[in-house]
Amino acid sequence: MIFNKGELFSGPGGLSLGAQSAEVISPTGELFRVQHRWANDYDPAACETFRHNICPDNPESVIEGDVRALDIESLPPIDAFSFGFPCNDYSNVGEKKGFNGDFGPLYTYGVKVLNIHRPLWFIAENVGGLESANEGEAFIKILSDLEQAGYNITPHLYKFHEYGVPQARQRIIIVGIRKDLGLQFRVPKPTHGPGNYRTSKHALEDPPIPANATNQEYTNHQSKVIEMLTHIPPGENAWYDGLPEHLRLNVKKTKISQIYKRLHPDKPAYTVTGSGGGGTHMYHYAVPRALTNRERARLQTFPDKYEFLGGKEAVRKQIGMAVPPMGAKVIVEAILKTFARVPYNSIEAKWTFDNTKEEITLVKNRVREESIGYVVK
Incomplete structure (x- = not known):
């Protein structure tokens, strides 16, 4: 079965790349996979990157523009849908305006797609701060709207x-399967733990980045920044106690931990971000410099052949805002197994949602070693 997928807030295509990489063979020999149908994003450079890598033979399928002006009813029919609705107003970095911000209500356009096009399944993605936005009311409202659209949801x-993924990145992912199908998605069991996490060194050096790789421009640093970085050990930041006095930053307010923080070669990287001024560009563990965009893309699990279009800062933004393709592949593969009736190990979801009471119940994570990845009613 081939699922034709539409996507809102598509960015440079990380989620779509992961989805297209997932394939499952059912017990009867049928191939289950996902293919691109259409996508929308307001960022011109991200749209060009998506067209260039995901659908070079069908560039008109990527619709550039504000989702609020999109004619959703006229979009081609789809079997699957994904939307990483803007996280600006839910992030733990910033004012956390939630529904009161400019971006908070944009998830409703994803709900509109569900109500009009009725795809068989969907994926919604956002930052962990969504859970606490508007004192938790935003999360409940979003889950309620998705469930009322006719889907069994697993947040x-x-x-x-x-x-x-060689990066400590946490995201809320909500998977929904249409209720009339009688299927229930289960969270795939983690594959890595202490002792076998993929490290930043593994990501950047195994294999080495080719000399002709795209998006490999280096940052021109001031001599003082280079000197400071030489005194900061791997895993430490600008607030390291051993930093000479003349290199210390004069900051009286909140000291953000990622300022001039160097990666640790033996640990996953800290979270790749798409914005921020001096000191927030992520810094190499072995060389006193900021990472290149290609190195950031490696930490996000984009292959080296995936070329990002646009200026250096536009590319940085695209990479930081993207869903890691490897993470997306894991989730989509579990969805395909659910439809193909292929068993897989799973764990309890962090939340269960009872829409009759409009409340979220926290569930302790525990591995279900013998579970099968679907439930037929």
Whole structure:
């Protein structure tokens, strides 16, 4: 079975790349996979990157523009849908305006797609801060709207480093399967843990980045920044106690931990971000410099052949805002197994949602070693 997928807030295509990489063979020999049908994003450079890598033979399928002006009813029919609705107003970094911000209500356009096009399944993605936005009311409202659109929903906080991504990145992923299908998605069991996490050194050096790789521009640093970085050990930041006095930053307010923080070669990287001024560009563990965009893309599990289009800062933004393709592949593969009736190990989702009471119940994570990845009513 081939699922034709539409996507809102598609960014540079990380989720779509992961989805297209997932394939499952059913017990009867049928191939289950996903293919691109259409996508929308307001960022011109991200749209160009998506077209260039995901659908070079069908560039008109990527619709550039504000989702609020999109004619959703006229979009081609789809079997699957994904939307990483903007996280600006839910992030733990910033003012956390939730529904009161400019971006908070944009998830409703994803709900509109579900109500109009009725795809068989969907994936919704956002930052972990969504759970606490508007004192938790935003999360409940979003889950309620998705469930009322006619879907069995499974919300979970995915820690991507537990699935082979060389980066400590946590995101809330909500998977929904249409209720009339009689299927229930289960969270795939993590594949990595202490002792076998993929490290930043593994990501950047195994194999080495080719000399002709794209998006490999280096940052021109001031001599003082280079000197400071030489005194900061791997895993430490600008607030390291051993930093000479003349290199210390004069900051009186909150000291953000990622300022001039160097990667640790033996640990997953800290979270790749798409914005921020000096000191927030991520810094190499062995060389006193900021990472290149290609190195950031490696930490996000994009292959070297995936070329990002646009200026240097536009590319940085695209990479930081993207869903790691490897993480997306794990989730989509579990969805395909659910439809193909292929068993897989799973764990309890972090949350269960009872829409009759409009409340979220926290569930302790525990591995279900013998579970099968679907439930037929």
